[in-house]
Amino acid sequence: MAGKGDRREYALVVFGVTGVTGWEVARFLAKRLATDKTLAGRRLAVAGRREAAVSAKARAIEAEFPAARPIGVIVADATRPESLEAMAKRTEVVLACAGPFRFLGEPVVAACAKNGTSYADVTGEPEFSERIALHYDDQAKRNGATLVTCAGFDSIPADIGLLHAKRAFLERYGPSSLPLHVVSSLSLHAGPAGFAGNTATYESAIHGFGSVSALKAIRKEAQAALPSWLLPGKLLLGPRLKTSRGVGREPRELGGKLTLPFPGSDASVVRRSQMWRWREACAGAGLPVAGGAGSAAPASDVSGAAFVSLPRDAVPVQHACYVSFGSWWYLALTMLAGALLSFLAGHAWGRALLSAFPEQFTFGAFKKGGPTAEQRAGTSFDISFVTRGYKSKASAEAALRAAAAGTRSSEAPDASIVTRVGGPEPGYVATPIFVGETALCLLRARASSGEGRVAALPTGVLTPGAALANSDLIARLMAQGIKFDVCA
C-alpha cells in the first residue's frame, strides 16, 4: 500500500474549493508554496464537484500567486466514491473543506484511509469526528496514514492550547510537578462592523444539536473496548474541578467576566486527545490498556509506580471550557438563541425552519457568504487558560499513587500559570492557517526519510493533540501570526 515516503502527483489537494472556507484554505496554501523554499517543486490541486467552477478557482489562485503555478484541477463529488478514490490516489494530503461533514465527510475519509493518504479536516461536528475515528482508525493505521480531524478553529487553539498550557506549567515548576486542572475561556472580539459566520457552519451546528443520540451511541461503542480506569472522567486525579453548567464567572486571574459553557467541539476534542495520549503512555509503560470495562485494573502498586514515572504532559488534567461575555446583554441574547436552536434542531420541521431563516434566528451572526472583508479585518479571538496543579514533587506523586489505587487526593493545588492562544478572525482567516499548517506537518512527516528525518507522526484517525503533540505545529502557527503566550 502506498504510504509514507512515496511522492505523488500532488502534495496537497483542497476538497471543497468553491466554498467560502475551501477557497481561503487553497489561497493560504498557494501562498505558502509560492514563498517557502522547502516546498519548492511541490504541487497544489483544488477539487470540487463542478468542473467549471473549480477550474475558475484554480485560475484565480494562479493569477494571485504565480509562483504556485500550475494549480491542478480535480473533479470529485462526495456522492461518487470512485471520484474520491481517484483524488486520494493522486495526492499525499487531502484537506477536507466541504461540509456539513455529517452529510459530505465520510466518503472522503474512506477514500483516504483506504489509499494511505494523509488527511486534515475543518469539521467542528463531534458526531462526524467520533464516528470516523470509530470506523476508519484501524484501516488508516494499516495503510500508514494519519487522518487529523477537527483541525480548524474547532479545535486546534483549544486542543493544542491545552497542551501548551500543560507544558508551560511543567517548564515553570519542573518535570516532577503535576498540572491538575485547566479552565479555558474564549473571547471573541468584533470590530465596528461586527462578527459573522457563513450559513454552512450554522447548518453544521443545527445538525449537531439534532445528532445527540447518535453521538451517545458512538461513544458507548468506542469506550466499550477500554478498561474503565482509562475512560474520560474516571481517573481520580486530585480534588474535583468545580465546573459551571450555566452562567458563571471566569477565574479571577482572567478578570472574572461572565461565562457560559462553550457549546462547540472543543471539550470533546480535548478529552479525546488527553485520553489517547494517556492510553499510549500507559501502554508504553506496559500497563494493560485493552480488555473492556469489565477487565481488572492493574494492581495499584504496579500502576502507582508506573503512573509516577510517566511523562507528566501525558497525564490527563480535568478541563472545563467556557466562552466569555463583556455584558449581560450579549450573554442573554446568546442564551436565547441557543435555547431556541437546541429546541428547534431536535425536530425535522424545526431544522427546516432554522435552515430557511439563518439571519433571523441568530440575530445576524450567520449569513450566506460569511463575514465581509471589513468584518474579517476587525474580528479576532483569544483563549486564555488557567492551569493549576502541584509544584511539590511529594504532592504530585501522592496524587498519582492515589489515582492508581482508585482514590482521590484532596490536597488543594499549590501552583498556577496563565497562558493564552490568540489570532485573527477565527472561521476564515485563522482556520486556513490551522488546517493549512496541519497539512504541511503531515506532508513533511511523509516526505522525511533518511537524513533530516522528522519524528514520524502516529497513524490512524486522530485529534490534533494526539496526532501532532510531538510535531513542530506550534512553531509553524506562531510563524503565521498565531500567538502562544505565557501571561502570568
Ligand SMILES: NC(=O)c1ccc[n+]([C@@H]2O[C@H](COP(=O)([O-])OP(=O)(O)OC[C@H]3O[C@@H](n4cnc5c(N)ncnc54)[C@H](OP(=O)(O)O)[C@@H]3O)[C@@H](O)[C@H]2O)c1
Ligand atoms: N472549524 C472551523 O472553525 C470551521 C471554519 C469554517 C468552516 N467550517 C466548516 O467547513 C464546512 C464548509 O463551510 P463553508 O462555509 O466553506 O461552506 P460552503 O461555502 O457552503 O461550502 C460548501 C462546499 O461543499 C461543497 N459541496 C457540497 N456538496 C458537495 C458534494 N456532493 N461533493 C463535493 N462537494 C460538495 C460545495 O460545493 P458547490 O460549490 O459545488 O456547492 C462547497 O465547495 C462547514 O461544515 C463548516 O462548519 C469549520
